[in-house]
Amino acid sequence: MAHIRELTNLLPQPVRFGLRKVLFYGARHRCVLCLSDVREFRAHGGGAEVLDLRQVVGGIRREGDRCPVCHGVDRTRLIMFYLSIEADLGKSSLRVLHVAPEFGLYLWLKRQPKVEYFATDFDAVRYRHIEGIRPADLTAAPFPDESFDVVICSHVLEHIPDDRKALAELLRILRPGGRALLLTPFALDGKGTEEDPALNDPVEQDRRFGQWDHVRLYDREDFLSRMRAVGFDAALFDAYGTDSARAAALHLNPLEKLPIGRKPAA
Ligand SMILES: [Zn+2]
Numbered sequence: 001m002a003h004i005r006e007l008t009n010l011l012p013q014p015v016r017f018g019l020r021k022v023l024f025y026g027a028r029h030r031c032v033l034c035l036s037d038v039r040e041f042r043a044h045g046g047g048a049e050v051l052d053l054r055q056v057v058g059g060i061r062r063e064g065d066r067c068p069v070c071h072g073v074d075r076t077r078l079i080m081f082y083l084s085i086e087a088d089l090g091k092s093s094l095r096v097l098h099v100a101p102e103f104g105l106y107l108w109l110k111r112q113p114k115v116e117y118f119a120t121d122f123d124a125v126r127y128r129h130i131e132g133i134r135p136a137d138l139t140a141a142p143f144p145d146e147s148f149d150v151v152i153c154s155h156v157l158e159h160i161p162d163d164r165k166a167l168a169e170l171l172r173i174l175r176p177g178g179r180a181l182l183l184t185p186f187a188l189d190g191k192g193t194e195e196d197p198a199l200n201d202p203v204e205q206d207r208r209f210g211q212w213d214h215v216r217l218y219d220r221e222d223f224l225s226r227m228r229a230v231g232f233d234a235a236l237f238d239a240y241g242t243d244s245a246r247a248a249a250l251h252l253n254p255l256e257k258l259p260i261g262r263k264p265a266a
Helices: 002-009 013-023 049-053 074-086 103-110 163-173 202-209 220-230 244-249
Strands: 025-030 042-044 062-066 094-099 115-121 148-154 174-183 216-219 233-237 258-262
Touching: 013 025, 049 202, 074 103, 074 148, 074 174, 074 258, 094 103, 103 115, 148 163, 163 174, 163 220, 163 258, 174 220, 202 216, 216 220, 220 233, 220 258
Parallel strands: 094 115, 094 148, 148 174
Antiparallel strands: 042 062, 174 258, 233 258
16 A cells, blocks of 8 residues: 555646546545545544653544645634635635645635635645645745735644744735634644754654654743744634534634734835
């Protein structure tokens, strides 16, 4: 099975997507992101001891959650949930920048008639299947001031040594009143952010931060403080507190709340 996976990884993503749609076809579940009908959703997360020790939401294992076709998970659907009820998608047009674009969320955003879609990533070659993807270093984002109404940036900042510079850039490229939807794995044990941006030791990074290429593990409150330090109005969006029936139907993680950073009006 492993060698089949390696071979299929060489195929272009739209082809892999089509193959997975056939392979995992079933009538039990429909993915709200990619609209595939599948037999089962799968487990994701876990694997590093620190994730359990520090109660890391967005990191610890979750059963029956991941779409086998687009690989969308609870946090991807949380972002969709927020946008679908908070972003006035049907009324006014929105310029949306999607950083490190998740494929299922990309498909969902492309179905929204009022969304003007832009995508970027540090390693844009990995995302050739995303229309118009632009390579960018978030600490020197190649976008003019006040370019976007919404920026989506999930599970990116924990990879960036100078996260304050990246946060300042995200604020700069938002229009006044615009919003950044920022997720990372978050430790909920109240013991603070663990970081070492200069560390270059994948084994040690995995042990301390929960993944070989992370340079920190954020405490969620500290993350909000860092957002405020660069000028965001920051708050946590609680899907269950907003519509618990819909949140449960989407199998959202009750522990996961979405940090929203609003750029103050000028
Ligand atoms: Zn899907």
